[in-house]
Amino acid sequence: MDFEDKGEIAHYGIADVLGVKSIDTGLLGAVAVGVIVALLHKRYRTKRMPDALAFFGGLRFVPIVSALAMSIVGLLVPLVWPTLGSWIASIGTGIAHAGVFGPFFFGMGEVLLRPIGLHHILVALFRFTDAGGAGAVCGENVSGALNLFYAQLSCHTPSDAAHTATQFLSQGKMAAYLGGLPGAALAMYHCAKRTMRPEIKALLISGVVACVVGGVTEPLEFLFLFRWAITKFDLKAPGREDEPSGPAAADPAAEDDAPKAELVAGKYDPVAILEALGGPANIQALDNCITRLRMTVGDAALLDDARLKKLGAIAVVRLDDHNVQVIIGPQVQSVKDAIAKLTPVG
Numbered sequence: 001m002d003f004e005d006k007g008e009i010a011h012y013g014i015a016d017v018l019g020v021k022s023i024d025t026g027l028l029g030a031v032a033v034g035v036i037v038a039l040l041h042k043r044y045r046t047k048r049m050p051d052a053l054a055f056f057g058g059l060r061f062v063p064i065v066s067a068l069a070m071s072i073v074g075l076l077v078p079l080v081w082p083t084l085g086s087w088i089a090s091i092g093t094g095i096a097h098a099g100v101f102g103p104f105f106f107g108m109g110e111v112l113l114r115p116i117g118l119h120h121i122l123v124a125l126f127r128f129t130d131a132g133g134a135g136a137v138c139g140e141n142v143s144g145a146l147n148l149f150y151a152q153l154s155c156h157t158p159s160d161a162a163h164t165a166t167q168f169l170s171q172g173k174m175a176a177y178l179g180g181l182p183g184a185a186l187a188m189y190h191c192a193k194r195t196m197r198p199e200i201k202a203l204l205i206s207g208v209v210a211c212v213v214g215g216v217t218e219p220l221e222f223l224f225l226f227r228w229a230i231t232k233f234d235l236k237a238p239g240r241e242d243e244p245s246g247p248a249a250a251d252p253a254a255e256d257d258a259p260k261a262e263l264v265a266g267k268y269d270p271v272a273i274l275e276a277l278g279g280p281a282n283i284q285a286l287d288n289c290i291t292r293l294r295m296t297v298g299d300a301a302l303l304d305d306a307r308l309k310k311l312g313a314i315a316v317v318r319l320d321d322h323n324v325q326v327i328i329g330p331q332v333q334s335v336k337d338a339i340a341k342l343t344p345v346g
Contacts, residue, residue: 023081028088028121036073037066042320073192088121092131103167112220126168133168135161170215182208188223191231199314199329203291206330210290219290235284268312268331270338276311277326278302280343284322288336292317292328300324 025032041062049057056064095105106126113119126132132145138155142148145168152162169178185204192200207219263269274280278297287298297303303324305316314327328335 023077023079025077025085028084028118030078031117033070036069037062040066040069063265088125089129089131092122092125092129096126096131096133096160107166107173111221113217125223133161133165136160137162175214177211177215177217181211181217184226185220185223189225199312202331203314203327203329206291258289268328268335268338270335270342273308273311273313273335274339277339283339283343283345284335286304286340286343286345288328288332289329291329291332293328293332294338295324295326295340297324298322 012048013063036171044061045059047057047061048054091109095109106122109122110119113122126144127146128144130143132143133148134141134143135148136142137148137151137159139156140151142151142161145165148159148162148165149169152159152165162246185208189197189201190205203222204223208225210216210219264266274283277283277295278299279302281294282298282302284298287294300321300323303316303318308316308326312328314329317325317327318323
């Protein structure tokens with residue numbers, strides 16, 4: 001298809017993607033692809049094929065069916081994206097023309113979209129398109145708040161187009177970064193059970209450091225609740241989980257029977273943690289994020305939640321029968337590396 005007409009280019013949102021003129025759906029398209037592939041992986045990861053085609057069964061079948069499914073999705077994108085893209089652009093334009101209330105609506109929208117990851121769409125809209133401002137800087141036409149900001153840094157002549165660019169950047173969020181979210185972390189600490197406070201203190205401190213120093217707020221925001229809601233509804237925020245029960249809690253010496261290994265950070269026993277995860281054979285994939293062990297296991301029912309908490313875990317999250325997460329805290333990378341050495345996946 002020839003996209004020489006400027007109106008058509010604008011209508012379909014055509015851009016150069018890796019040197020190829022394509023419909024640029026941005027992060028929203030990437031999220032949609034991720035969701036589709038995840039669903040296909042869950043559905044077909046154990047797909048059995050006839051003997052003659054057995055090589056292409058199981059996990060190998062997932063990229064095959066994903067390619068077929070995304071081919072169909074690709075045919076549908078030109079039909080739905082112009083409308084969806086125009087809605088997104090209209091939202092940005094409305095915020096940009098809201099005067100002094102614009103930054104407020106922008107910040108509110110970013111915070112509300114952050115839990116599902118779609119805040120990047122709104123942020124990119126203002127950073128790199130006319131919604132965030134446009135004009136000439138040192139004789140060059142520039143669009144987007146971030147582009148205007150950087151262009152002005154390298155230009156010695158003040159520009160009328162760039163002087164308001166920072167209203168859609170991070171400057172207005174400093175009060176939340178330096179006071180609001182650290183205050184939320186303090187509220188979670190005070191609401192935690194006293195016996196659990198030493199366990200979650202390092203987790204909260206690492207989140208505060210990431211927020212204050214790097215502007216990365218997700219570690220705190222995904223834990224965040226107001227103190228009133230925590231106490232009113234007895235919500236299980238970090239440090240407020242029910243005390244461990246069962247044989248592992250009743251017999252403190254039970255873990256002494258497990259094989260010993262060098263402790264991680266003087267606290268975490270990788271051998272004992274691995275046994276509480278169902279043993280080496282139960283671990284099919286092992287990874288970590290900033291605070292969590294992320295695993296694919298043969299059977300999530302084999303995990304001993306009470307024992308894991310006794311061994312230093314803050315919480316255990318079961319996503320389904322095979323995907324689990326164990327919240328460890330800032331030492332998670334060392335714990336993951338130690339466990340990986342004891343398993344076939346390592």
